[in-house]
Amino acid sequence: MTAQATTMTPTSAPVAMNRLEDDVFQPLESFPTGRWLGAFFVAGGLATLFLVCFFYTIIQGIGVWGNNNPVGWGFAIVNFVFWIGIGHAGTLISAILFLLRQRWRTSIARFAEAMTVFAVICALVFPLLHTGRPWLAAYWLLPLPNANQIWVNFRSPLLWDVVAVGTYGLVSFMFWYTGLLPDLAIARDRARHPLRKALYGLLTLGWTGSNRAWSHYEKAYLLFAGLSTPLVVSVHSVVSFDFATSVIPGWHTTVFPPYFVAGAVLSGFAMVCTLILFLRKFFRLEGVIAEGHVELMNKVIIATSMMVGYAYFIELFIAWYSGVAYERFVFLNRAIGPYAAGYWTMVICNVLVPQLFWVKKIRRTPMLMFPVVILVNVGMWFERFVIVVTSLHRDYLPSSWGMYRPTLVDVGLFVGSFGVFFTLLLLFCRFLPTVAVSETKALVPGAQSQGGHQHE
Amino acid sequence: MSDATYQNEALAGAIGLFDEPDALLHAAGKVRDAGYTEWDCHTPYPVHGLDQAMGLRPSPIPIICLLAGFGGAGLGFFFMWWTSVVDYPVLIGGKPLFSWPAFIPPTFEFFVLFAALTTFACVLFFCRLFRWHSPLHDADVMREVTTTRFGIVLKAEDARFSWTEAQRLLAEAGCTDIRPLPVWQASGSAAGEHDQEGVRP
Structure with missing residues (x-):
């Protein structure tokens, strides 16, 4: 890969590997920089806001949210779909690109996987809180008979969602942790303080780099990638079934599963790109995560942006072509109704703005691509808002139409969820290796046998 | 390092260190052909072709x-x-x-x-995880085999093992950096338990 070549131009393989290791482990082994502390206080503050709104909601009940009778799914479901979508880029990078032997993924895979795990945590909080009594939600959602011995209804897509997202969260965590094992061993062996050594030693579960272990490990890693690939596609498809299997105009469409998956990849890559720009700058990882890597992510963004644009167009076309008055109305209402600003924000940010990535200079310059990826993040949140709110607020009966306005608690939970996400991410950057070091070492020129065969 | 240093110390095995993946593959083949069963390679990353060189069966x-x-x-x-x-x-x-x-x-x-x-x-x-008592963990060589170097460990459990025999085999296989691997000594009880595994050279 060209990206690989620009990353590593070493004099010898061991020198390159040592430099890589030092670059990645330096932030773990030094006192946090002022920037990190500053960012941590901001993120921690927002996370506190989240906790305040969380407990306020529990104490008062979800009446403090803006949800009302026509719009029963407000910010909670919008945010749930948004965060799950963010997580999907992590799995795409770690699993699908692994199966496709895209070597550039190694430098960003670990970070993207961590992002997936944290995004799933943020996502799961919202539907749990939406039940009103999250401490009972596990009891309602898991297949356990209730007080009348009635079981959960497996015909309901909402329950498919529980199974899919629960599986996704668990598999993402196991995939991430398996990938971490060899690098935690490096952290253990680099550690000077006995406590530090003991903690990393405990986490790495006794990894010694034994080839008898590597042999099984590589197979298992491949299997995780193979299992995660259909899983990630299924998860957002199932999330889309929550909408598509209903009979609400604007939701009841067959285009939803692929449209949701493409949208998830778009929003996820935009988020990875946003975070990677900060990561490589703050932790001086420009040598490991090169411009070429970011450029490739931007190419994925433009591709998925056009898929999403195509879905927007097809939705409009089918609404017209179906001849159903309600369908036609919903899409007109989206474009020129009271929430038209949200609709056009979505179209502009997701379809038009990413077209700037046709220009190579914008794809490769952090300062120029940053506004683009931020706008895609904004646009993808509005996409979920448009889907959830505009379909519900005006459906078949004009007498039951209504408007949805989020309350301060809604906004506090949404903004606060970024605090939770960034707090976890910043802790991750401090305590765990942000780049898959052992995997990257294996790709350094000279790392593999010259006479031997190439890896599959 | 001379033999005398280890005369009274129980060994868990011997480790030979290599700098090049090709040298490791070559040496692993030699150890395999010598008929050792209790041995392993330790590498900072998976080395392609090592499974074949070690004669490992495919993972189930x-x-x-x-x-x-x-x-x-x-x-x-x-x-x-x-x-x-x-x-x-x-x-x-x-x-x-x-x-x-x-x-x-x-x-x-x-x-x-x-x-x-x-x-x-x-x-x-x-992968035999959840075992925090490998003799390698506290050895200095662990740092090297998780960084850039490759190690072949001949374990004392193997019937053929003796410190002189291990040195001979590893040297024959092209290794220039051969070190003894003392048994794990982190705490009294653990060391006692593992004394039985070690042999006295």
């Missing part, structure tokens, strides 16, 4: 994972049928009790869930 994880996946899918599907048709049938929306197409998405998820959990358990089991 894929087939276990596949069986667990089908088992999980079958179990999940059976469970959905049992709860909806047998244990407490509830008519919902006039749909048949056994509306199997609706069970397909969760069945797929159950496949992935069981297969992934089993794969993770297999990693822990086959």
Whole structure:
């Protein structure tokens, strides 16, 4: 890969590997920089806001949210779909690109996987809180008979969602942790303080780099990638079934599963790109995560942006072509109704703005691509808002139409969820290796046998 | 390092260190051909071709994972049928009790869930994890084999093992940096337990 070549131009393989290791482990082994502390206080503050709104909601009940009778799914479901979508880029990078032997993924895979795990945590909080009594939600959602011995209804897509997202969260965590094992061993062996050594030693579960272990490990890693690939596609498809299997105009469409998956990849890559720009700058990882890597992510963004644009167009076309008055109305209402600003924000940010990535200079310059990826993040949140709110607020009966306005608690939970996400991410950057070091070492020129065969 | 230093110390094995993957592959083949069974290579990253050089059998994880996946899918599907048709049938929306197409998405998820959990358990089991008492952990060589160098460990458990024999074999295989591996001495009880594994050169 060209990206690989620009990353590593070493004099010898061991020198390159040592430099890589030092670059990645330096932030773990030094006192946090002022920037990190500053960012941590901001993120921690927002996370506190989240906790305040969380407990306020529990104490008062979800009446403090803006949800009302026509719009029963407000910010909670919008945010749930948004965060799950963010997580999907992590799995795409770690699993699908692994199966496709895209070597550039190694430098960003670990970070993207961590992002997936944290995004799933943020996502799961919202539907749990939406039940009103999250401490009972596990009891309602898991297949356990209730007080009348009635079981959960497996015909309901909402329950498919529980199974899919629960599986996704668990598999993402196991995939991430398996990938971490060899690098935690490096952290253990680099550690000077006995406590530090003991903690990393405990986490790495006794990894010694034994080839008898590597042999099984590589197979298992491949299997995780193979299992995660259909899983990630299924998860957002199932999330889309929550909408598509209903009979609400604007939701009841067959285009939803692929449209949701493409949208998830778009929003996820935009988020990875946003975070990677900060990561490589703050932790001086420009040598490991090169411009070429970011450029490739931007190419994925433009591709998925056009898929999403195509879905927007097809939705409009089918609404017209179906001849159903309600369908036609919903899409007109989206474009020129009271929430038209949200609709056009979505179209502009997701379809038009990413077209700037046709220009190579914008794809490769952090300062120029940053506004683009931020706008895609904004646009993808509005996409979920448009889907959830505009379909519900005006459906078949004009007498039951209504408007949805989020309350301060809604906004506090949404903004606060970024605090939770960034707090976890910043802790991750401090305590765990942000780049898959052992995997990257294996790709350094000279790392593999010259006479031997190439890896599959 | 001379033999004399280790005369009174129990050894867990010997380690030979290499700088080049080709040298490691060559030496691993030699050790395999010498008939050792209790030995291993330790590398900072997976070295391609080492499995063949060591004569390792392919990992059984894929087939276990596949069986667990089908088992999980079958179990999940059976469970959905049992709860909806047998244990407490509830008519919902006039749909048949056994509306199997609706069970397909969760069945797929159950496949992935069981297969992934089993794969993770297999990693822990086959990679011998949850063992924090390898003699390598406290040895200085551990730092080298997780950084850039490669090590071949001949373990004392092997019937052929003796410090002089190990030195001879590793040197013959082209290794210039051969070191003894003392038994684990982190705490009194642990060291006592592992004394039996060590042999006195």
